[in-house]
Amino acid sequence: MKTSGNLRSFLILITLGCLNIISATINFNNENARFILKDNKSKIILKPSTVYGWHDSSIVNKVSGIGLGDYNLKQYDYNLDNILTYSEVTNSMQYTNWDIADNTIVHIKDNLLKDGYGGTINLGENSQLFIDDNVTLTLRNVVVKNNKNFVGNPAIKLASNRSKLALDNTTLNIIGDFYFDRGQLFAYNDVNFSGTNAFIYRSTVPSYITSGANLKFGQNTTFDFRPSTTGTTEFLAKDLVIMNDANSKLIINGATLKATTTGIRLTKGQLTFDNQTSLTSNAKLDITGFYNGGNAITSINFGNQIHASSWSSDGRYVVVGGSSSLMQLYKFTGTSLSLVTQLTLPGGDSVLFGMEWSPDGRYLVIGTAPSYKASIYKFNGSSLSLVVQTSSYGNPLYQTIWSPDGKYIALAGGSNVIQVYQFTGSSVSLVAQSASYGNLINGISWSPDGKYIAAGGIQGSGTVNVYQFTGSSLSFVTQSASTADSQFKAVSWSPDGKYLAAAGYAGYVYVYNFTETRLVRIATSPYYGTLYTISWSHDGKCIFSGGSNTVNISQLSGSSLTLLAQSASMTGGFLTASLKPDGNYIAAGGFTTYTFNIYSIRYATSPSQAISNSIVFGNSLAGTSSDLNVKLLSGANVSVDGIVNYDNTLGGTIFSNDDARFILKNSNSKIRMNPNTFVGWRDRSLIKNITGGGLGDYNLRTYSGADNIVTYAEAPGELVYDNSNAIIKLDR
Incomplete structure (x- = not known):
């Protein structure tokens, strides 16, 4: 169909049952002038530059009469030729040659079928198609290309295990x-x-x-x-x-x-x-110990007690902080550390307790004192710039962590509660707070599926709590049985979310099986001395812990947790030990000697x-x-x-x-x-x-x-x- 003219204010209904090409100027006089797509075979090719008076209801579905805008889909105002379809089944619109600007997240909130008709979705640098929980995105007859994405921030990201990506006659040409x-x-x-x-x-x-x-x-x-x-x-x-x-x-x-x-x-x-x-x-080969006889392969003197460290998601950089008004960003070459920049803590703060990179590698969150605020920095690949701060937690802020989807941060410390903030990329808002843990909380950990937060701290009974996070609330789920540890310093979920490890002043690593309603202790390590930090290997077979004098590697096999290897002893021990994303190195910070060490992890030469x-x-x-x-x-x-x-x-x-x-x-x-x-x-x-x-x-x-x-x-x-x-x- 070739047409030119106006759709007047009186209702003009055009029922389309085949492919119709609109190649000349069209004027929609008001909201009652519209095209109606009759069924799922109906398609319109429009040239947006020749369409005037467009409204959300200028194209509707015959059965429901629902317009495009009612599904929160992007209005048809692109400056390029596209094919648009709106079917009874999918309630979707499709484009060809869709160019998405740099640093843009396209949030797919409802089931969507996008038919490219042989066209291309061009994702700009660090841009992403984000598929929400329990939502299906179908890409049909399209090529998906990206420019570059940070590690942990893929071109297409699914929010949960209920999210689905359906590819139909589709090519993924992904950089990285x-x-x-x-x-x-x-x-x-x-x-x-x-x-x-x-x-x-x-x-x-x-x-x-x-x-x-x-x-x-x-x-x-x-x-x-x-x-x-x-x-x-x-x-x-x-x-x-x-x-x-x-x-x-x-x-x-x-x-x-x-x-x-x-x-x-x-x-x-x-x-x-x-x-x-x-x-x-x-x-992947099994971990067998440390290289270099357990000694660090490189180290620097931070000059003060080190409380926290964290690797960037691509493993090229590591940040360290502690009892100093400065935090330091280093580049790691594989054999040495070189200082990239030093940043003064915000608001005149003089102590940093906790820090963590976001899963997509774009942001770093830190917790500092005496303001007791969490601060979020943006990372551009070589430097950090402050984006936003939370309100004061009110007491020392011992840990700040990201949710697995990067949409939330959780804080815990001396106020005895966990607070969760939603992060939009430029602002934060408090969305949930737990009931009181009973005393201060030293360590928290978010489960890999984002549903649960575990907490450990000072409790006379030596227990670990698990809370369920819904997006707007934190509710208590279960508590572990008592242990000899009156103060847990760190907790960590296994990569598959089945197990939870905890460690503290008693000097043992405890491993619990989690069944969504119960925590059951299945293994206890040998005595290591006071422990301050804990993390899992990527295959879930080993647990790294740091504390009195050494970094320890424990191997989990069924109900047995045995010592596999220890680093060389360092006076005063470690308050932090963080695993590099590739699993080949661990960074550990000193308690009294103020040195920041990098240890190389040894793997077997042949697989078991x-x-x-x-x-x-x-x-x-x-x-x-x-x-x-x-x-x-x-x-x-x-x-x-x-x-x-x-x-x-x-x-x-x-x-x-x-x-x-x-x-x-x-x-x-x-x-x-x-x-x-x-x-x-x-x-x-x-x-x-x-x-x-x-x-x-x-x-x-x-x-x-x-x-x-x-x-x-x-x-x-x-x-x-x-x-x-x-x-x-x-x-x-």
Whole structure:
């Protein structure tokens, strides 16, 4: 339809049941002049520069009569051509070539389907699509590009595990690693991840490759599967990527599929390899202690007692503060600290007790005295500037922390209560306050899902409290049983939120299992002396604590919490010990010697990983319906670093030609397989990285007989018979 003219003040209703193109000037005379979209097939292409008199109700839905403005969607005032659809089902509008300015957060408050019709969403520097709790954002026929985002502030962020991102014929071209920390992903039709970075899956709930969908990771990208959980009774951690049926496809094209020691198990669908690809199950190794004999690899003299320290989310900077009117920002090179800037505490304050970087790395919150206010600073990549301060807490403010979504800060200290402020980016407002803890609170910690805050402090019974946060209130949930510790100094949630650790003057680390209604103590560490600080390793296996003279690494295994390693002793001990985001270093501040030390954490050189928790293809216990069809296209070379476990009942792997093969990368490389499930097997379908020699080149048995364990060595190897499926590995 081509039109030019006015929609007069009397009601003119145009019912559209097909694609209609408005290419000339349109005047809406008043609010009663409107277009009505008849059904979910109705679309209008408008040129905003030629539309005059636009109102929220200038386009409405026929069934409900509800206008765009009633759904808090952005009004149609863009200076570019777009396609707009408004369907009965989704009540949504879609754009093409949507440019979002730098440092802009687009808050998706209601279910929204955005159809780009082949266009692009261009996210400016540090901009974000933020999907609210229990909201689904569907992106269809669109390319999503970003400029640059801080670590912890991904281009698309989901508020909770009830948030959902549905991708339908969509390409994500993301600069920087894309952390998918919570919520669910649904892939429909063709979904592509392109660029040179990683898609890091840390959510604790399942995501789906639907029937007929192709989820493709392109050249030089990485699918890094490392959920921050060991699993639930409903879903094991390794089963959180679900392929709906045999028509669900995961394609690794010149990319890397990586898993931690929790593993990943793919069933039912099809996995396709193309070009030079990699499989690695050695993404994270176990902590074994400290490098350099437990001595610091670098240190500086702060000049006063150190109370707090915190790493920036990208790990490049660390801030330190204490009994001084100055806080100091250092750059860490991996071997040394260099001072970037010193900042005077606000309002003439002379002591800093607590500090923490926001999850997106854009802000730092500190608590200072004698004003007893929390101050929020903005970080531009190299310097800090004051944004806003809270009201006075009224007493010493011992801890200031961020909520996992970065929308709130929590304060605690000598006023015996927890206060929660909402932060908008420029202002703060008090939204919740707990009942009295009974005495001063030394430490608080926010659960990873943002629902709970734990508190520890001075109580004669030696207990830890847990409170539930709703966004507008803090209510008491439970209290731990009594301990010998009359003053807890620090508390910390495990990465999966299942456990809570606490430590204090009694000198022990206590670990509790949390069930949303109860705290049950499951483990107690050896005696370490007075402890002031506590934190978890990223895999949840170890706990770092600092206090009298040493930084301690405790290892949790079931109900056992044992000492794994200690730093070298330092006179006076530590009041703070903070783990670098990559898990490779810990920063610790001195009590009486005033030194600020960086310690390097040592990891095992080879993984301790069960075959069942490796990269697993299929699930024989579930029968043939759970077999995974694996296909190596012509020329596909799949490098194996770690363990690959074929657990199919009947279905197996197809080698397209002589140039399609697995390559054993090193002595840790193993493949467990059932030879009867292979199609197109050749002598060189499995080779070693050093010589390129195949099984046939060493006169080893061609892989077509009974199940065996085959050792693959540089010299002619041995066949060891076994009644299990075969394991092939490379021994140097």
